[in-house]
Amino acid sequence: MSGTMDGRGVVFLGSPAFPDAARTALADTRLRTNLRRATTTIRDKRLQVTGELDDWEDLRAAGEAVKRRTLRHLDVHLLRLEESVTRAGGVVHWAADAAEANRIVTELVRATGGRDDETREVVKIKSMATQEIGLNEALAEAGIAAYETDLAELIVQLADDRPSHILVPAIHLGRAEIRDLFATEMARWGRPAPEGLTDDPAALAEAARLHLREKFLRAKVAVSGANFACADTGTVAVVESEGNGRMCLTLPETLITVMGIEKVLPSWRDLEVFLQLLPRSSTGERMNPYTSMWTGVTPGDGPRAFHLVLLDNGRSDTLADTVGRQALNCIRCSACLNVCPVYERTGGHAYGSVYPGPIGAVLTPQLVGVEHAASLPFASTLCGACYDACPVKINIPEVLTHLRAEVVEAKRAGRRLPSPEALAMKAATAVLVSPARLGYAQRAAALGGRALARRGRIGRLPGPFRGWSDSRDTPAPPTESFRTWWRKNREGEQG
Numbered sequence: 001m002s003g004t005m006d007g008r009g010v011v012f013l014g015s016p017a018f019p020d021a022a023r024t025a026l027a028d029t030r031l032r033t034n035l036r037r038a039t040t041t042i043r044d045k046r047l048q049v050t051g052e053l054d055d056w057e058d059l060r061a062a063g064e065a066v067k068r069r070t071l072r073h074l075d076v077h078l079l080r081l082e083e084s085v086t087r088a089g090g091v092v093h094w095a096a097d098a099a100e101a102n103r104i105v106t107e108l109v110r111a112t113g114g115r116d117d118e119t120r121e122v123v124k125i126k127s128m129a130t131q132e133i134g135l136n137e138a139l140a141e142a143g144i145a146a147y148e149t150d151l152a153e154l155i156v157q158l159a160d161d162r163p164s165h166i167l168v169p170a171i172h173l174g175r176a177e178i179r180d181l182f183a184t185e186m187a188r189w190g191r192p193a194p195e196g197l198t199d200d201p202a203a204l205a206e207a208a209r210l211h212l213r214e215k216f217l218r219a220k221v222a223v224s225g226a227n228f229a230c231a232d233t234g235t236v237a238v239v240e241s242e243g244n245g246r247m248c249l250t251l252p253e254t255l256i257t258v259m260g261i262e263k264v265l266p267s268w269r270d271l272e273v274f275l276q277l278l279p280r281s282s283t284g285e286r287m288n289p290y291t292s293m294w295t296g297v298t299p300g301d302g303p304r305a306f307h308l309v310l311l312d313n314g315r316s317d318t319l320a321d322t323v324g325r326q327a328l329n330c331i332r333c334s335a336c337l338n339v340c341p342v343y344e345r346t347g348g349h350a351y352g353s354v355y356p357g358p359i360g361a362v363l364t365p366q367l368v369g370v371e372h373a374a375s376l377p378f379a380s381t382l383c384g385a386c387y388d389a390c391p392v393k394i395n396i397p398e399v400l401t402h403l404r405a406e407v408v409e410a411k412r413a414g415r416r417l418p419s420p421e422a423l424a425m426k427a428a429t430a431v432l433v434s435p436a437r438l439g440y441a442q443r444a445a446a447l448g449g450r451a452l453a454r455r456g457r458i459g460r461l462p463g464p465f466r467g468w469s470d471s472r473d474t475p476a477p478p479t480e481s482f483r484t485w486w487r488k489n490r491e492g493e494q495g
């Protein structure tokens with residue numbers, strides 16, 4: 001579903017720019033109700049469990065420090081990881097972009113032995129990296145079915161929809177919609193939903209469990225992402241809540257893990273920090289119900305073959321930007337989405353990217369180039385709630401303003417004539433540097449305001465200023481400026 005930008009994927013091709021998509025989303029009251037309910041619940045849980053720890057701020061600082069240190073010598077840690085995984089019996093592959101990663105995974109699945117129908121399907125653990133590269137679509141083109149096994153991802157797959165949240169991909173759907181979906185679509189993908197299925201969460205979970213069980217037991221190949229990988233031991237870690245990951249990581253004969261290169265940690269000991277930060281920030285739990293770790297292959301236990309695909313796909317370009325590179329510190333907890341007033345109202349689809357919300361607004365333009373996602377850095381009020389919530393202290397507002405400047409610069413460079421906004425700023429500069437000109441401008445504004453205002457407000461500004469007044473109240477300028485009032489009333493008084 002994700003499209004390609006020089007083979008990179010990430011964004012959903014054909015999606016409207018954020019302002020247009022947001023306008024449509026805002027008109028959907030059911031979506032807004034679902035989002036408000038879900039984000040409020042997760043937000044409250046997160047606040048409760050992070051508030052329990054006296055050293056929460058120290059943990060955040062430690063997480064930030066480890067991530068920053070890792071990025072400074074990313075090449076060294078990655079080579080060390082390759083060595084460790086190879087030593088433990090795994091095979092490491094390097095993919096420069098989405099197209100290369102998809103090719104590698106497709107060839108690996110094809111090369112796996114077994115009956116034809118077994119090698120034409122894989123089970124998948126929820127993974128942002130594989131969504132980013134559009135792996136399911138690439139496998140489908142090669143005649144290989146990819147079955148999502150995370151409950152929310154399964155729902156999204158059955159609905160032929162797109163995920164709208166990093167952690168809760170089906171956050172935009174209600175229970176009744178999910179029930180209908182199971183009843184009508186499950187049979188198309190395998191075992192049908194039980195007769196008389198209700199929208200009781202336990203009944204829905206049981207239906208999914210039965211549907212997925214036969215796929216777990218049959219599949220010869222599993223594809224996963226990775227939350228972390230330790231360079232010193234070659235250990236890869238996946239955290240999850242449902243146990244579907246554990247099934248995928250242990251039952252099939254071959255395991256293929258696609259991991260963004262920024263997920264490497266220098267050492268096993270670093271997990272101590274992140275396994276505390278991640279569950280509390282994401283699901284609001286003290287620890288994840290399932291934390292699976294594996295190091296290469298172990299004879300007689302788990303998959304017989306392990307392949308680790310290290311994905312760049314724009315990350316090296318992001319790393320080269322000294323301000324923007326902090327976006328690579330992200331551990332995909334989604335805390336920034338749940339506190340963002342823009343995300344809460346528009347939902348994830350409006351961002352047109354695999355990565356929605358505040359982190360998507362800074363990561364997507366860097367992965368695909370700002371020219372391909374120019375509206376995203378502006379999809380924020382810059383309130384800073386994301387920065388406060390981020391467990392690894394990514395200064396998202398700083399990156400947003402940095403990217404906004406890049407978008408403006410790129411637009412200016414491509415224009416022969418200055419934009420109306422640039423002309424307005426130039427005119428404002430000329431007025432503001434001269435007290436006399438400012439006085440004239442204030443008097444002119446007061447006169448104009450009186451002519452246009454109704455009950456102290458200007459309804460709609462004329463001409464090019466209409467864009468401003470269409471979505472805001474414009475108060476009429478005061479009849480007397482502060483400077484005039486001061487001259488009349490206070491000038492000459494002793495301070």
Ligand code: SF4
Nearest residue numbers: 330331333334336390
């Ligand atoms: S930017 Fe921070 S808060 Fe947002 S998903 Fe990443 S780690 Fe979590």
